[in-house]
Each structure stands twice: as structure tokens, then as C-alpha cells.
Amino acid sequence: MASLHYFACGETTHGMHQLLRGASRERRVFPSGVFLYSAGSRRVLFDTGYAPEPWRAGAAGWAYRRLLPPTVPQGVTVEHRLDPASVTHVVLSHLHPDHVGGIRAFPDATIVLTEGLHETLRSPRLREGVLGGLIPPWLEGRATVLPSAAFDASVASGAAIAGLRTADLFGDGSYRLVDLPGHARGHVGALVEDDVLLAADAAWARDLLGEEGRIKPLPRAVAHDSRAQTITAQALLAAERQGVRLLFSHDRHPTGVDLLRGGA
């Protein structure tokens, strides 16, 4: 029986008024979530959360931590949350530090990257927020790269995600990568068993999906393509209306329960 489990691997806290126009001064905690899908002998991890402290990521790391201060107490990083040796595949949604930080724990897993992420890895641009110090030297050469042509617009069987391109990772419909353009170059989600869509950073949180018009200039400038982000958000809202459950990386989800088939 397949299952999907959630683990929080560090967090950051922000004043909502710094992110969105017209928002309250409420400070909200954004955990950095990873999702483990188990089916038969396959164990597929979606993202890896924050890196354990201390980070050795130079001046760029210092600047990142000033802007988005992480809270990563000992024992909360991915290698403490699950047994890294049991993971067969790691899918990275994108290369921001709160998603790629735990990747060092998986030297033996198959690492899946989209073409866009692979290009970012090879030639990162400053505003793409990639901290080279967090990325092990073996990653670029070891990654399995999914070309853009592997994604097509046909509607996944049993689930209406019209307007979003998917790539069937194992050829059996159990785990479809979903192209979610906007947040970062090559940013990707995953539709698990045509039931739950891991939507990564397509929005900071479910209640902020569709609020892209309110995003303040600084966080907007950090997005790879804010127009595409708005279009992606509308497609995700449409999918949700068709019954697909959306799980974002920075919402808090229940732990210790199977999130497939209504577990959320």
C-alpha cells in the first residue's frame, strides 16, 4: 500500500505586511516541508528542507540569512526525520536553500532535476538565490535530468490539471512531475497518485494562492517570472476545484499520518 508522509525540516518567520500589500502585521511561521512517497520498493522524497547549521555559504549565505532568517534547531533536518539510506529517489522542486539544504544526505539516491534546474545549477544567476556552499560538488554530474520535452499538456488520467504540463516519472501514473513556472527557473511540483499535488512554492501558503497581485515589489523581484506565477496559480486553483488536493511546501501539514486519499 502506497503512502505519503510529511516532515518539517526547519522554518522561517515573516511579517505578512512585508510580503503582501494590505496584510496585517501578523508574524507567520513558514515551515520548510518535505514529502516522502513510499510504494513497493520505491521511496521518493520531494525536497530536502534546510541544511544543518552551521552553513558555510559565504557572503551570499550571510545575505540570505539576513533576508530570510532560518530557524534550524539540531535534530530537525531531513537526515533526522527519516532514514536517508532508504530513499531511492529525490525530486527537487527548485534550488532555493530551504529546499536543497538537506541534499548532502542522499549521495546514493537518484536525484531528479528538471532541465531548468540543471541549467540553474550549471550557471546560477545572482538573483536565483542558489547558495553554492550548500550544494555538493557531485550533484550536477549525478542528477537525472528531465528534458523540457518530457513534459506534455495532456490531462493526467483521473485528475484534471488542465493547463499544467506533466511528466510521468515512472511510466505508471503514480508520480507525475508538474511544471509550475514562475517561482524559479525549472520550478516543479508532483502529482502523487492523481490525488495530491505537491505544489512546492507556487504560493507561500494555500491561503495566499491567487493573491499574487498583492505581492510587494521586493518579493516580486525575487520571483523568476511573476506573470507566469499568476497563471500557474490560476491553473492550480482550477485543479483544486476539480478535486485535486494541493499541498504547499511552507504550510504546516499533519505528521505521522498518510496524506494520500483524504489523509490531510
Ligand SMILES: [Zn+2]
Ligand atoms: Zn523558493
